[in-house]
Amino acid sequence: xxxxxxxxxxxxxxxxxxxxxxxxxxxxxxxxxxxxxxxxxxxxxxxxxxxxxxxxxxxxxxxxxxxxxxxxxxxxxxxxxxxxxxxxxxxxxxxxxxxxxxxxxxxxxxxxxxxxxxxxxxxxxxxxxxxxxxxxxxxxxxxxxxxxxxxxxxxxxxxxxxxxxxxxxx
Numbered sequence: 001x002x003x004x005x006x007x008x009x010x011x012x013x014x015x016x017x018x019x020x021x022x023x024x025x026x027x028x029x030x031x032x033x034x035x036x037x038x039x040x041x042x043x044x045x046x047x048x049x050x051x052x053x054x055x056x057x058x059x060x061x062x063x064x065x066x067x068x069x070x071x072x073x074x075x076x077x078x079x080x081x082x083x084x085x086x087x088x089x090x091x092x093x094x095x096x097x098x099x100x101x102x103x104x105x106x107x108x109x110x111x112x113x114x115x116x117x118x119x120x121x122x123x124x125x126x127x128x129x130x131x132x133x134x135x136x137x138x139x140x141x142x143x144x145x146x147x148x149x150x151x152x153x154x155x156x157x158x159x160x161x162x163x164x165x166x167x168x169x170x
Contacts, residue, residue: 007133008035011051014137015144023148037140039148046075047084047151051140054121058109062123068109069139070119071147078114085116087154088147098146118147 008030034052056062073084108115
């Protein structure tokens with residue numbers, strides 16, 4: 001007996017096929033109600049891309065459920081999450097060209113008020129729609145290709161210089 005892949009297994013296939021190889025090794029974890037996508041580490045990182053089913057109370061216009069797609073910063077300390085978002089906001093013009101006004105910056109949707117996000121929501125989608133996996137996967141890739149270069153540039157600018165420093169004074 002062969003099981004049909006879930007919506008988020010199909011999203012994973014789309015993401016793996018569309019993420020530019022220059023970004024490195026794509027890792028993901030798909031489950032019944034979502035998918036988490038990250039790079040480099042074999043285990044999920046605190047900063048990752050996600051598409052997931054969420055309850056309607058968090059989303060204007062949703063009556064039954066919603067989908068959220070975007071980027072999450074889920075460090076234990078709110079200050080660390082705020083710093084991640086602040087670095088992204090310094091280059092907002094760059095990523096906003098790709099993501100548009102639909103991308104909202106703010107607190108995590110749900111029970112955690114210390115996590116942060118850059119994401120959008122889709123109220124009451126038809127989870128059985130044939131094209132949904134491709135649409136959701138492609139939009140998740142939009143977030144990856146818009147935000148990952150900004151995140152990597154910010155990491156490089158924070159890295160300590162390996163060049164020897166000149167001694168000051170006598």
